[in-house]
Amino acid sequence: MSAADHYDRLLAEHYTWMLGGDIRAAASAQAELLRELGVRAGADDTIAVDLGCGPGPQSLALAELGFSPVIAVDTSAKLLDELEAHAAELAPEKRIEPVRGDICAVFPDLVEPGTAAAIVCMGDTLTHLPTTADVSALIGHVAGALRPGGHFVATFRDLTGELGGTDRFLPVRSEADKILTCFLDYVDDNTVLVHDLLHVRSGNGWALEVSSYPKLRLPPAWLTEQCRAAGLQVWRETTGPRGLCTLHVVKR
Template structure:
């Protein structure tokens, strides 16, 4: 594992935020399939399948969705009965979309948007106050360095109540894709096509290049951007959870090839 300076970690996070602000944020719900309600239902099925919540949440029940985006995880937590759901993301555009959808679906009182770095927000939360912490949709690999993942897990373990759950989904990047296997179709419709290709930087990091084609009356237009992404492995993440006192209860490959980790604070 190579060392990373604080400046390097900050630069990586800034690249990721700029990538979403300049390219992906306006298209994020479309990337999820274009139906936010369907995405919320999928997250509900995931959480219920993991046995959450452990008991019916009461008044003041608190949960956190780190990297909430337009809110499928946060809205699912609200529908499970949590009355205070912090939806944390750096994208103002995605949080605005979440606010609109929460208002339309009657979840506005339960879900509150928090524009913050997912590494910073847990430090503002009282120890042992959260029943559930989510980090879904490949958010963990967007952290700048593996040490940032461990540092975040320390914070998550600290804010979880005894018996509380941490749930993450992520795409494992242990194997190196070569040749044309590095080119991955994300989604295509009549007027939009999103493709990415992977460039391997070192044993810890790859560079994701997104190519977005959109079509209007003048024809097709291409926008491109790139950001670094961690090559996380299931073994590493499970080891780091154990190191901070989180016990993995479920850790398998789930829908769309994403790994699903459910860890509990004993």
């Protein structure tokens, strides 16, 4: 099952809950991160792209930072509907344009070459791509779309280290009536199979939903080198709790 199918089948309905249940709060946190990185709209360079936008925390953050239009791409109709509802509450000058599609297929034609002031690909979207060749191609398209001085920010989990035994069970979020846990099954050096186990309690008791999808095991150093090879200058590369990597590059 692909990542897109997995989200349609299981995660899209619960994704906002996974983020904490408050998209505005999540957007504020993302705006603070981008502001800290120095990602701001200029007087004339205001086009931004959010690849794998989900319900829109990064899109809303970019709009808050002055980018307009923010072109927001995702495969999930449900998550894009959520984003549209949030975007409708913004001031008219803060324009978000949702686009449904596979980022590998639609992104190359979304903006004119050399016009995007900022592109973000966050929340593990890069690891959802089918192959490392797709990641390399996407980085090339990012480099082509950015204007000189434009920013690209990506976040993803470093899954190259292999966990063993019960360490492969990772709690995602839990409340009194809902518990989400994922289990990692290492397929090979390039792929890990992620099994999401969602328990939901109703009047009939607890029900279990299970779905699985593959994720890429992207070495951070490899991704950094792909950006450098595409002519992008690395400004920041960090790894935080639970292997969450942040990569910030700028087009020369």
